[in-house]
Amino acid sequence: MEKTIKKSSLSISEDGLEKKTSSKRLEVLKTYKIYIGGQFPRTESGRYYQPVNVSGKKMGNVCLSSRKDFRDAVVAARGAFSGWSGRAAFNRGQILYRMAEMLEGRKAQFIEELIQQDSTKTKAEKEVNLAIDRLIYYSGWCDKFQQLFSAVNPVSSSHFNFSVPEPTGVVAIIAPQGDSLLGLVSLIAPVIAGGNTCVVLASETKPLCAVTFAEVLNSSDLPGGVVNILTGKPKELNEWFVTHMDVNATLYCENDSAIQSMMREKSALNLKRIFFYDTVNWDKTKGQSPYFIMDTQEIKTTWHPVENIAGAGGGY
Amino acid sequence: MAVKTNKASPKKTNTIKLKFDTSWSYAPAPESKSAATINKQYDLFINGEWVKPAGGKYFDTINPANEEQLSEVAEANVADVDKSVKAARTAYEKVWKKMPAKERAKYVFRISRMIQEKARELAIIESLDGGKPIRESRDFDVPTAANHFFYYAGWADKLEYAFPNRVAEPLGVAGQIIPWNFPLLMAAWKIAPAIATGNTVVLKPAETTPLTALKLAEIIQESDLPPGVVNIITGAGATGAAIVNHPDVNKIAFTGSTDVGKIIQRAIAGTNKKATLELGGKAANIIFEDAPLDQAVEGVINGIYFNQGHVCCAGSRLYVQESVAKQVIRKLRDRIESLIVGDPLDKNTDIGAINSKQQLETIHKYIKIGKQEGAELYESSCKLPGKGFFCRPTLFTNVAQSNRIAQDEIFGPVLAILTFRTDDEVIEKANNTPYGLSAGVWTDKGSKIFNMTKRMRAGVIWANTFNKFDPSSPFGGYKESGFGREGGLHGLSAYVNTV
Numbered sequence: 001m002e003k004t005i006k007k008s009s010l011s012i013s014e015d016g017l018e019k020k021t022s023s024k025r026l027e028v029l030k031t032y033k034i035y036i037g038g039q040f041p042r043t044e045s046g047r048y049y050q051p052v053n054v055s056g057k058k059m060g061n062v063c064l065s066s067r068k069d070f071r072d073a074v075v076a077a078r079g080a081f082s083g084w085s086g087r088a089a090f091n092r093g094q095i096l097y098r099m100a101e102m103l104e105g106r107k108a109q110f111i112e113e114l115i116q117q118d119s120t121k122t123k124a125e126k127e128v129n130l131a132i133d134r135l136i137y138y139s140g141w142c143d144k145f146q147q148l149f150s151a152v153n154p155v156s157s158s159h160f161n162f163s164v165p166e167p168t169g170v171v172a173i174i175a176p177q178g179d180s181l182l183g184l185v186s187l188i189a190p191v192i193a194g195g196n197t198c199v200v201l202a203s204e205t206k207p208l209c210a211v212t213f214a215e216v217l218n219s220s221d222l223p224g225g226v227v228n229i230l231t232g233k234p235k236e237l238n239e240w241f242v243t244h245m246d247v248n249a250t251l252y253c254e255n256d257s258a259i260q261s262m263m264r265e266k267s268a269l270n271l272k273r274i275f276f277y278d279t280v281n282w283d284k285t286k287g288q289s290p291y292f293i294m295d296t297q298e299i300k301t302t303w304h305p306v307e308n309i310a311g312a313g314g315g316y
Numbered sequence: 317m318a319v320k321t322n323k324a325s326p327k328k329t330n331t332i333k334l335k336f337d338t339s340w341s342y343a344p345a346p347e348s349k350s351a352a353t354i355n356k357q358y359d360l361f362i363n364g365e366w367v368k369p370a371g372g373k374y375f376d377t378i379n380p381a382n383e384e385q386l387s388e389v390a391e392a393n394v395a396d397v398d399k400s401v402k403a404a405r406t407a408y409e410k411v412w413k414k415m416p417a418k419e420r421a422k423y424v425f426r427i428s429r430m431i432q433e434k435a436r437e438l439a440i441i442e443s444l445d446g447g448k449p450i451r452e453s454r455d456f457d458v459p460t461a462a463n464h465f466f467y468y469a470g471w472a473d474k475l476e477y478a479f480p481n482r483v484a485e486p487l488g489v490a491g492q493i494i495p496w497n498f499p500l501l502m503a504a505w506k507i508a509p510a511i512a513t514g515n516t517v518v519l520k521p522a523e524t525t526p527l528t529a530l531k532l533a534e535i536i537q538e539s540d541l542p543p544g545v546v547n548i549i550t551g552a553g554a555t556g557a558a559i560v561n562h563p564d565v566n567k568i569a570f571t572g573s574t575d576v577g578k579i580i581q582r583a584i585a586g587t588n589k590k591a592t593l594e595l596g597g598k599a600a601n602i603i604f605e606d607a608p609l610d611q612a613v614e615g616v617i618n619g620i621y622f623n624q625g626h627v628c629c630a631g632s633r634l635y636v637q638e639s640v641a642k643q644v645i646r647k648l649r650d651r652i653e654s655l656i657v658g659d660p661l662d663k664n665t666d667i668g669a670i671n672s673k674q675q676l677e678t679i680h681k682y683i684k685i686g687k688q689e690g691a692e693l694y695e696s697s698c699k700l701p702g703k704g705f706f707c708r709p710t711l712f713t714n715v716a717q718s719n720r721i722a723q724d725e726i727f728g729p730v731l732a733i734l735t736f737r738t739d740d741e742v743i744e745k746a747n748n749t750p751y752g753l754s755a756g757v758w759t760d761k762g763s764k765i766f767n768m769t770k771r772m773r774a775g776v777i778w779a780n781t782f783n784k785f786d787p788s789s790p791f792g793g794y795k796e797s798g799f800g801r802e803g804g805l806h807g808l809s810a811y812v813n814t815v
Contacts, residue, residue: 153789153805163804261585263585264585267581268578268581271799289481291814298775299790301790301804302776304779
């Protein structure tokens with residue numbers, strides 16, 4: 001590992017006496033682990049990989065997640081689904097807002113990691129700001145999109161009939177390779193705002209802030225299992241994201257027609273809903289909209305008879 | 317319910333055997349065939365004209381109630397499909413997408429009106445060709461088909477209100493493949509929203525029930541709809557595959573089995589074709605002990621025996637709370653005895669003919685499996701006509717959750733009855749299926765209704781009712797019952813790009 005030993009900013013010693021800044025203090029490195037069911041395990045496979053940035057620096061020993069990790073994560077996501085989808089929409093909104101608060105508080109760390117992942121300071125700052133704002137944006141949608149996309153249907157018979165969106169279930173997300181923070185947040189937020197739970201594969205080459213984002217989630221009152229984040233290679237895992245029988249929808253962001261074709265074909269196994277976001281610019285206004293929430297919603301229509309007081313035909 | 321006042325000791329009202337007028341028999345009340353015209357032969361409806369099939373082949377369509385030939389219809393091959401897609405493409409580019417939406421709307425309104433004008437003829441042909449009771453084709457299939465066109469016609473020039481902050485654009489050419497259970501209605505469900513939103517259409521009806529779709533083609537011709545906007549071609553699976561695989565089709569809309577739906581999803585992988593799939597189901601119909609049992613029994617009967625059980629959203633799994641199971645089963649057995657099975661054209665008929673020999677064999681196969689798996693069979697003692705494909709209304713008790721008759725879609729008049737004790741148990745059982753099209757719940761307690769309707773994973777939930785449909789009400793499934801919605805505001809999304 002070629003992590004540079006940075007100067008410590010500590011200027012007060014343990015006994016409170018002022019001391020000269022020591023250049024000898026060894027920085028504590030972070031172990032980049034995955035996030036499943038609200039815990040931070042290492043990959044069950046024990047494997048790792050070392051993503052390298054443009055300047056050739058190795059960024060860490062990152063978990064190379066396996067198919068088994070993915071399956072464990074789906075179990076966690078499925079387990080969390082009824083609780084999360086059953087929460088009040090207002091409460092989900094507050095938790096997304098809390099995520100934004102936590103992200104704001106850790107801004108510096110994300111900027112630093114983005115810079116390690118080849119961003120510039122200005123760009124990194126912009127990306128973190130946008131990611132925070134995006135969480136706020138979807139926080140607000142949590143208890144509003146239903147009103148916009150619901151309907152009371154004026155059926156001809158004597159029935160009360162209404163249609164509402166409901167979360168589709170467990171969503172498997174392969175996050176964009178490029179916008180390692182903004183892309184990740186832009187995919188997760190609409191999925192969980194709508195009450196789904198998800199398993200996300202972070203950018204392969206830029207995984208650092210995805211892992212740190214898991215720490216944000218962990219301190220945001222978001223129940224364990226609602227978002228599960230894996231690191232690893234899409235090439236290895238793509239297929240399992242569409243063949244797993246307990247996944248209801250898959251989101252994919254790269255413009256790779258061979259993989260898109262494979263995914264759509266395999267999604268037929270249990271008729272997963274599948275969406276390709278390869279043309280979306282996450283830093284533009286079109287990178288956020290309630291229509292992203294609706295992609296992982298199902299429409300449920302409910303009928304109930306209305307008693308005909310004057311006419312014939314009784315109550316049922 | 318009738319109150320019995322004989323000397324027998326008074327029983328609780330809901331344990332008395334229902335009296336269904338057994339002393340009176342119904343005289344035949346057949347609908348006249350003379351109000352309908354069926355040609356000896358039908359060609360393909362392409363670009364506003366009747367065209368001979370390129371392969372020169374025709375196949376018979378028969379009346380499943382007496383196995384007699386009704387007509388012969390053209391079999392479209394790849395060349396015919398190509399011709400119709402080209403016609404649809406030209407009509408889309410040159411005429412339909414440029415036409416002001418309010419003008420488009422008026423054509424669709426006109427089609428609706430003409431269906432109403434020819435309602436009686438369409439109903440007769442529907443019952444002749446498909447075997448469904450005339451009462452259903454007359455009172456449900458045909459009027460609902462007309463209403464569907466009328467409903468979507470009105471949307472044509474109002475799409476900017478349907479998609480907030482977006483502009484809705486048509487997709488182009490839609491390839492549409494429909495099943496044999498509601499032939500005209502499914503054609504309406506497919507064509508109406510597609511053309512109202514500015515798409516053009518190639519539609520293939522099922523090979524056993526092509527006639528009402530061909531009659532609809534005559535109506536469309538009569539309505540002066542620009543040639544090529546709607547093309548209707550007949551054929552079997554190979555014709556359908558040619559539509560799905562045609563490179564110039566932008567959208568596939570399919571209603572049918574989950575197996576074929578999966579084949580279609582695989583076939584269009586690697587293309588930009590959009591799809592809506594409306595597939596199979598194995599709906600749970602749940603009766604709680606506090607439900608009004610007589611109404612619930614009527615609902616269950618309607619849920620499974622409507623259209624001979626050839627309904628993707630049929631309530632084919634009945635879950636009865638243990639405390640009332642005995643009563644409910646007794647009432648159901650009494651009730652199926654009173655169902656009239658026979659001539660589809662007789663206005664008194666409740667259960668008509670099974671659509672085809674092949675489907676009858678499938679149903680018989682499942683009845684055999686049900687018995688082998690240890691479930692207890694009960695069927696009506698009614699006499700079946702000597703000719704044609706008929707099946708007695710059947711129910712199974714002592715069914716286990718893992719039995720195939722509780723898992724597989726049978727698509728016939730066969731009900732599997734299971735029991736439960738608690739809310740959580742029945743939710744677990746009801747949702748334990750790869751399907752998620754529809755579900756039903758019967759209880760008098762409002763809060764319980766909403767608890768159930770919320771937790772059941774299905775696209776359409778009927779509470780204290782079953783098998784109700786309306787053009788304004790979205791229909792479609794969760795999970796392996798497919799994706800996309802048909803009907804209502806939500807049915808528009810299937811035929812537009814929102815940019």
